[in-house]
Amino acid sequence: MSALTQTERDILAGIADYLIPEAEGMPSASQVNLASELADRVFAVRHDLVGPVRGALGKVPGLAGEVAAKKLADIDPEGFHAITTVASAGYFMSPKTREALGYPGQESRPFDPDKTTDYLEDGLLQPVIDRGPIYKPTPGL
Amino acid sequence: MAKNPGGRDEVADVLIIGAGASGSVAAAHLAKAGFSVVCLEQGRKIDASEYFGDKPEWEVTSQKQWHPNPNVRDLDTDYPINTDESDVNPLMYNAVGGSTILYAAHWQRFIPSDFRVKTMDGIADDWPFTYEDLAPFYDQMEEEMGVSGLSGDPAYPAGKAPPLPPLPINKIGRKAAEGMNKLGWHWWPSPNSIPSKPYRGRNACVRRGTCLTGCPEKAKASMDLVYWPDAIADGARLITGARVSKIETNEQGLATGAIYVDRSGRERRQRANVVIMCANSIGTTRLLLLSATGKASNGLGNSSGLLGRNLMMHPYAAVNGLFDEPMESWLGPSGQVIHSMEFAESDPSRGFLRGGKWQVMPSGGPLGLRAGYSGKALDDAWGANFHKNTLRTFGRSFEWGIIAEDLPEYENRVVLDSTLTDSDGIPSPKILYRNAENTRKLLDFHVARAREAMEAAGAIEISHTSLMRDCGWHLMGTARMGNDPETSVVDQWCRSHDVPNLYIMDGSTFVTSSSANPTATITAIALRATKHMIANRRNQEVAA
Ligand SMILES: Cc1cc2nc3c(=O)[nH]c(=O)nc-3n(C[C@H](O)[C@H](O)[C@H](O)COP(=O)(O)OP(=O)(O)OC[C@H]3O[C@@H](n4cnc5c(N)ncnc54)[C@H](O)[C@@H]3O)c2cc1C
Ligand code: SF4
Numbered sequence: 001m002s003a004l005t006q007t008e009r010d011i012l013a014g015i016a017d018y019l020i021p022e023a024e025g026m027p028s029a030s031q032v033n034l035a036s037e038l039a040d041r042v043f044a045v046r047h048d049l050v051g052p053v054r055g056a057l058g059k060v061p062g063l064a065g066e067v068a069a070k071k072l073a074d075i076d077p078e079g080f081h082a083i084t085t086v087a088s089a090g091y092f093m094s095p096k097t098r099e100a101l102g103y104p105g106q107e108s109r110p111f112d113p114d115k116t117t118d119y120l121e122d123g124l125l126q127p128v129i130d131r132g133p134i135y136k137p138t139p140g141l
Numbered sequence: 142m143a144k145n146p147g148g149r150d151e152v153a154d155v156l157i158i159g160a161g162a163s164g165s166v167a168a169a170h171l172a173k174a175g176f177s178v179v180c181l182e183q184g185r186k187i188d189a190s191e192y193f194g195d196k197p198e199w200e201v202t203s204q205k206q207w208h209p210n211p212n213v214r215d216l217d218t219d220y221p222i223n224t225d226e227s228d229v230n231p232l233m234y235n236a237v238g239g240s241t242i243l244y245a246a247h248w249q250r251f252i253p254s255d256f257r258v259k260t261m262d263g264i265a266d267d268w269p270f271t272y273e274d275l276a277p278f279y280d281q282m283e284e285e286m287g288v289s290g291l292s293g294d295p296a297y298p299a300g301k302a303p304p305l306p307p308l309p310i311n312k313i314g315r316k317a318a319e320g321m322n323k324l325g326w327h328w329w330p331s332p333n334s335i336p337s338k339p340y341r342g343r344n345a346c347v348r349r350g351t352c353l354t355g356c357p358e359k360a361k362a363s364m365d366l367v368y369w370p371d372a373i374a375d376g377a378r379l380i381t382g383a384r385v386s387k388i389e390t391n392e393q394g395l396a397t398g399a400i401y402v403d404r405s406g407r408e409r410r411q412r413a414n415v416v417i418m419c420a421n422s423i424g425t426t427r428l429l430l431l432s433a434t435g436k437a438s439n440g441l442g443n444s445s446g447l448l449g450r451n452l453m454m455h456p457y458a459a460v461n462g463l464f465d466e467p468m469e470s471w472l473g474p475s476g477q478v479i480h481s482m483e484f485a486e487s488d489p490s491r492g493f494l495r496g497g498k499w500q501v502m503p504s505g506g507p508l509g510l511r512a513g514y515s516g517k518a519l520d521d522a523w524g525a526n527f528h529k530n531t532l533r534t535f536g537r538s539f540e541w542g543i544i545a546e547d548l549p550e551y552e553n554r555v556v557l558d559s560t561l562t563d564s565d566g567i568p569s570p571k572i573l574y575r576n577a578e579n580t581r582k583l584l585d586f587h588v589a590r591a592r593e594a595m596e597a598a599g600a601i602e603i604s605h606t607s608l609m610r611d612c613g614w615h616l617m618g619t620a621r622m623g624n625d626p627e628t629s630v631v632d633q634w635c636r637s638h639d640v641p642n643l644y645i646m647d648g649s650t651f652v653t654s655s656s657a658n659p660t661a662t663i664t665a666i667a668l669r670a671t672k673h674m675i676a677n678r679r680n681q682e683v684a685a
Contacts, residue, residue, distance in 0.1 A: 019524070135295070
């Protein structure tokens with residue numbers, strides 16, 4: 001079952017495109033299918049956002065994105081915060097966004113455990129070693 | 142009426158309350174030594190596939206169901222905590238593994254002076270043992286947890302090397318280290334209970350950087366993985382969904398077991414010869430206060446009146462630096478990459494006593510960065526600026542996190558709330574906690590120094606948070622240990638001065654807080670006390 005009606009989805013799409021337009025080489029919210037697809041993925045793991053988002057969208061029927069966003073920020077900060085959370089969270093989940101950002105996600109990046117001490121080879125740690133102990137000893141106290 | 146599980150009239154040798162860091166260590170070692178062990182844990186067992194670290198939904202779930210603040214998560218397995226009168230929110234996780242499910246696995250020892258604060262600085266109190274007394278148990282815990290690290294840190298006495306080679310310090314660690322070198326300040330590649338190589342059934346870390354929301358790779362040393370498979374194989378019985386409401390005592394004032402509520406809402410009784418509290422500083426205090434009897438009217442084991450007092454939560458500040466080069470600052474481990482103890486020792490000329498520990502950690506994903514914009518004007522936060530801000534900062538910044546040593550304050554405490562309860566109707570705790578003057582001065586000094594360190598590292602923009610509210614990761618105090626029953630709740634073996642078969646092995650027993658992350662010390666103390674209990678099993682007084 002879908003979390004939003006088509007009407008709600010359309011309002012969300014408008015607001016999301018105002019919040020996240022195409023600019024600076026980054027895609028817009030609608031270019032990554034935010035309202036039509038990613039929002040549902042967010043709602044699937046964050047049921048707590050559905051109520052506040054629907055409540056907020058119901059307060060701005062027929063308003064265009066920017067006007068709706070500004071009105072909600074004013075009259076329903078909590079609902080507006082839920083909308084911005086869904087918009088930004090869904091947006092950053094998109095592979096298209098991640099590619100444009102150069103962010104591979106929290107990927108698996110194995111390493112060679114026997115080659116992690118580059119700071120010993122290039123001397124970065126040497127000054128710390130050379131300065132010697134810095135703790136206050138306590139035996140006898 | 143309360144029933145024993147399965148109708149059996151079993152009297153366990155030892156009953157452990159809480160399957161977190163300390164409870165798991167005690168359970169595994171006692172079961173191995175042949176004790177019959179029952180552990181009651183209110184949470185459930187979590188499977189690594191439930192974590193979102195390897196899924197795109199990771200960040201948005203970290204703001205709710207995987208948030209470290211139980212009041213935000215609001216799960217049935219959590220109990221709500223009244224924080225209206227606290228400067229800091231206590232953080233924890235309630236499940237098999239306890240808070241180690243979410244911990245960052247910084248496996249840091251305390252420094253020697255931490256155990257001698259009264260002698261060295263004339264404030265607070267000394268511990269009933271020294272760093273040297275604890276050192277062999279630190280060694281053994283590092284072995285059991287599979288700590289990765291580099292030996293020779295000059296902030297510590299020489300000792301045994303960690304069992305695994307260090308994790309990579311990545312670009313952010315190198316950048317931070319360059320700044321420290323310019324200033325001539327201490328830094329060191331950090332010890333973490335995260336295996337750099339496959340270790341005792343756990344996988345090697347693959348740097349997802351999501352340790353704070355659970356490790357999907359079964360790499361991080363959380364106690365559900367490290368101890369419970371062996372403990373259960375050795376006969377320990379772990380009862381999940383068991384929410385303890387009271388520790389019971391007999392006429393002689395000896396502990397006889399506990400009452401708990403199971404997930405079908407039934408009240409049950411588990412009898413035992415010895416009870417060990419491992420529910421963390423807040424959970425343990427709550428239960429002992431709830432276990433007041435006619436004789437112990439202000440809480441069980443509380444003849445000193447100190448139960449719940451001297452709560453320490455390590456106030457935390459952060460200094461963020463932005464650099465004009467990409468540093469992949471989302472890359473794990475998360476985990477600390479490097480730490481500094483340059484300002485961990487006291488220097489009274491700074492205008493405050495004791496010190497702070499610093500560490501560098503990865504910055505997380507792009508959504509986390511947005512959280513800071515909630516207070517901004519719409520046009521600044523959104524539209525083209527949304528992209529500009531993200532592109533300028535994401536992957537190009539890191540943070541020096543600063544843990545302040547929190548001194549014990551009598552008025553900082555855990556009490557029972559008069560109205561709030563958990564989902565089983567058991568009264569919830571309330572936290573009364575204010576930052577002391579010493580802490581505020583300490584944090585101001587450290588933030589100023591960390592800003593210098595960022596500048597030296599070449600940051601083009603520096604910002605800081607003087608005190609994070611959601612920073613109560615480290616719960617300590619509330620049942621301090623000591624030799625004098627009038628000024629402490631337990632002795633150096635974690636045994637209650639009042640109730641000889643009641644033990645407290647979690648962070649409640651801390652006399653002072655150090656500025657180092659506490660779990661290496663919590664577990665070393667639990668291990669020391671458990672071994673002592675095993676060695677002295679014949680002398681243990683129990684209820685008839
Ligand atoms: C997000 C986060 C990050 C952290 N990072 C670090 C770190 O990097 N390094 C470090 O040293 N420490 C870290 N910590 C702290 C560390 O997790 C704790 O110090 C450690 O887990 C405390 O161990 P414990 O045994 O005292 O309690 P816990 O591990 O908190 O376990 C207590 C257990 O008792 C159970 N319990 C409580 N009340 C009841 C009841 N009434 N009935 C039944 N069961 C009950 C709880 O469900 C829980 O499972 C972090 C903590 C958090 C939350
Ligand atoms: S960084 Fe390593 S330990 Fe942490 S979540 Fe990733 S794989 Fe697990």
